[in-house]
Amino acid sequence: MNQNDILITFASWEERFTLGFEKNLAIYRPRQVLLYYLDRYTDWTEAAREAAAAACEAGNMQVTQKKLSVDDAAQNWKSIGETIDAIAGQESRVVVDMTTMPRESIWMILWFLDLNAGNVSYVYHRALRHAKDWLSRDPQKPRLVFKMSGTPRLGAKTLLVVLAGFDPERTAQLMGFFEPSVTLLGLQTTNTDPDNDRRMKEHAERFGSEASVEFFKVDAYGKDHGQEAIEAILASRRGTYNVVMSSLGPKPTAITLYRIQRGNREFALAYAPSSEFNREYSSGIGECISGDL
């Protein structure tokens, strides 16, 4: 792998952050590291951030840590804009590790990199295992992402695209919030996660009787992370609805939705935040997924 200029990553207490960070340094050999972390989890991520900083120092890499807010999206927009503006230029080669990055941060970072950087790639380290009981809870009000909120037409009905995740109730919350006329619910096709089939079945059962919900299959771990499937199902609806897209499923679909939004500026990206994460969210590190934006 060629040397990259900048690695942008997001600190977490999860084992895969630290293990993935070591891999990233070895593979991408960045000159600079931009390490974001969330204010509410400052303590939980302290050890991981210290270890990351020490590794950077040992490798003679400059590291910048930047705290982001769980609640204040506008402040995050400004912080991310300022930090990326300060270090990235049109010649920069940047790799974004989205493993433990909130989707809203992924989208904001990619947006600013589109504006500032020359070459952007991404990496995602899958977990070996996830917690069995719960991963996140205390959902907050969904919000449209700045500058990626689309150009909704007056008088048009809403169409919601949701890529299903762990919990059908989170999908229900999004549907309750946007009250779409039509919901296109993307179910992840079978993958290495042993619980995937059960979870997708729960979604199908929970929403199967709702006339306004249409299911489609998507493979977040496929070559295009499901882009073709999503674009195909949206093709016949373009121009009819105000389209809002959100991902609660596997993280690579954040890239997919970003790509689709950038190609269709009238579509909106929506983020559904959670206030509480399981300290035992995941363990181990699995397959590494990467690509160019």
Add this chain to the structure above:
Amino acid sequence: MTAERNPFEYAGANDLPPEMVLDYYIEDFNYSRFVQSKRNLLLVGERGCGKSMTLRYNSWPLQQMKAERDGIDLPLAHIGVYVPCKTPLMLKGEYQLLDDLRAALLSEHTLVLSLLFAVAETLAAIPGVMEGADEHALRSRLEFVLESDLPSGGCFFEAVKDFTQRANLKTQQAVTDSTGSSVVLESTYSFPSLIVPVLGLTRAIPKLKHSHFMFLIDDAHDLNERQLESLSSWIAYRDHSLFSFKIAIANFARRKIRTASGGAILEGHDYIRLDMAQPYQNEASDFGKLAEGLVRKRLARFGIDSSPEEFFPVSRQLEKDLEQAEAVVRAEGKSKYGDDSRRIADYVYKYKRAHYFRARSPRANLPEYSGFTTLVFLSTGVIRNLLIPCYAMYDKVISLQSAKGEADAPVDSIPPEVQSEVIIDESRKRWDWLRNGIDQNIVGCSNVDARRCFRLLDQLAILFRERLLHHKSEPRANSFTVSSPTDEVMHELNRLFDILREAQLLYVRSGSAKESGKREWYYVPNRLLWPERGLDPHGQHARVSLRATDLWAAADINRPLPDARKKGERNLELFDEPE
């Protein structure tokens, strides 16, 4: 759109076809006639209490359809302009990237364009709206106001729609411009600069020259704070001859409504407030009559020639048990009060149902819940709560018929055992949700608070059960007031109450207080919770007074609520209405 498969369809008003809204809507006992007026109205209430349905029903397209059905002239005196706020456009947050002034300008601009589009769309649909009007002159005047050309050709109001769509697109493209991180804000419109002049122009259109425009603003709680301030400023306009606002909003009690200049708008002066969730549910109450009319209308639409009471019959056994209970209680009353029939009647009202519950063996299964009146009580005054179990019951009967190969057989009633099964199932679902954590889907609810919410309702259920079985004065009380509040404890409790309200597990009403006719807030847990706990959903108009510290201790450390038999409680007062 919803296909009609079940007379008790309870999809959101916006998902129902117009014909179905007309067929299902009840004009009586729900203030709908207040809407057809020149007053500013706030329709307040939780989800599912009929706010959107009321606004949609009063929108011009529905009123037009109704007039055509009734064979009367088109209703142009009051033109309802429906403006939905739960739209991606209103939910955009880029205004947050602007300073205060520009954030306010952008927010108002977006709302004003939505209003103008709704006006133009409504008026464009009026048959022959421009008959006798000098369209050329109107175009010139509007182009002067807008400082912009209108598209040529086509209907005047279609041109206004196109202009509005273009102005909106231009704004949104500027706001989401990807060549810079800041938000570019070009010229903006305001209510006085856009809506007032456009409505003023309608005075030159013969068909509209006497029309009053009612802006039917739905889901106003989804507007941002600055838009709400703008809306409040418009409400404060003194002249209501040309337009007024009818605003549906949830969680109103927790919102501070201020105008853009920081002033307050006053209930009674600037607007009238209508509480859509109604406090009383007995047969004689407005809600009881509304529910009866609503179910009767829905049954008739499905060709079912039964009254609600016939369609949802009480089980024979329950009727018999209640008759027996009444006989026992009446005899007790007679021995206490002799020939004083009024006091005996009061005594029977208070204790008949309690006696039925008390006489049941402690080891017996859950009591049977059936009968239309029971369903109305279970609704806690919220229409959707009435329709949900009815929908499930009808569906279950169809399923049972299908299993017997009689899917197409007419449904002329819901057997009591099916009613009971569905009611208990609905009740159980709510407890399961509470127990398993409402933090999974209630915004702002932490896991700790989810547990507190469960414990609070659990302890209230224990207390109400204890009262039902043993309390001498008000055994069927199932609402409460908070006494001895302190800022510290109420801060905690209000957070839980807000979560439970959002989850529609608790409703807040205002009523007369014990002290000198003051008003007070009281709290009514969703009565669908009670069947799973063997409680009586038929409420009694008594509020248990509970100290704030005791409620918090119940929620926080699961401490049982004090035995109300030893505490003061709020009994019927002189001007209270018994249920």
